Amino acid sequence: RxxxxxxxxxxxxxxxxxxxxxxxxxxxxxQSFFWYRQDCRKEPxxxxxxxSSGNEDGRFTAQLNRASQYISLLIRDSKLSDSATYLCVVxxxxxxxxxxxxxxxxx
Amino acid sequence: xAGVSQSPRYKVAKRGQDVALRCDPISGHVSLFWxxxxxxxxxxxxxxFQNEAQLDKSGLxxxxxxxxxxxxxxxxxxxxxxxxxDSAVYLxxxxxxxxxxxxxxxxxxxxxxxV
Numbered sequence: 001r002x003x004x005x006x007x008x009x010x011x012x013x014x015x016x017x018x019x020x021x022x023x024x025x026x027x028x029x030x031q032s033f034f035w036y037r038q039d040c041r042k043e044p045x046x047x048x049x050x051x052s053s054g055n056e057d058g059r060f061t062a063q064l065n066r067a068s069q070y071i072s073l074l075i076r077d078s079k080l081s082d083s084a085t086y087l088c089v090v091x092x093x094x095x096x097x098x099x100x101x102x103x104x105x106x107x
Numbered sequence: 108x109a110g111v112s113q114s115p116r117y118k119v120a121k122r123g124q125d126v127a128l129r130c131d132p133i134s135g136h137v138s139l140f141w142x143x144x145x146x147x148x149x150x151x152x153x154x155x156f157q158n159e160a161q162l163d164k165s166g167l168x169x170x171x172x173x174x175x176x177x178x179x180x181x182x183x184x185x186x187x188x189x190x191x192x193d194s195a196v197y198l199x200x201x202x203x204x205x206x207x208x209x210x211x212x213x214x215x216x217x218x219x220x221x222v
Contacts, residue, residue, distance in 0.1 A: 043198060093162070094152055095140065095152070097151070
């Protein structure tokens with residue numbers, strides 16, 4: 001079993017839609033959690049950190065459930081520019097990435 | 108430069124050839140990571156340095172892979188006797204702090220194709 005597992009995707013949604021991605025992790029001692037965004041043929045870049053209390057950044061909301069070892073990302077009012085691969089990241093002694101979920105937002 | 112710099116950006120190697128990939132982290136960054144990303148996959152952890160110490164090399168796929176960071180700054184990932192399955196993007200990342208959980212910043216990657 002991989003340490004970090006994500007929804008397989010791809011997600012194809014119209015502009016303005018709300019879309020949610022899920023991620024589970026296997027190491028209960030994991031310490032920090034992030035969502036990274038990766039555009040085609042580019043390097044991953046930090047989208048947002050994920051906190052137990054949940055956090056919001058504009059149209060993006062991240063949630064962490066430690067008991068279920070589950071992380072989510074919600075994107076509201078999706079834009080064409082949101083099209084990318086979203087990577088779930090979990091840290092313990094180092095940083096481990098999920099395989100990514102590809103999102104395509106269509107006009 | 109201000110960001111993580113990797114070279115070469117693109118490398119085509121013949122099967123059996125040795126390659127060396129270089130990473131210049133952001134100045135002052137303590138932690139340095141190497142990842143391997145195959146097409147359509149997420150980055151797979153290879154190894155982690157804290158200054159010059161290689162704290163974790165559990166992700167290196169075989170003894171053909173070797174990484175070093177002798178002075179705690181520039182790092183080199185060496186792949187000996189390259190195989191076709193080594194074709195991937197090799198991403199280097201650095202972070203300011205020593206603890207995991209600090210934001211890591213990636214370079215643009217070295218794209219390796221083994222023919």
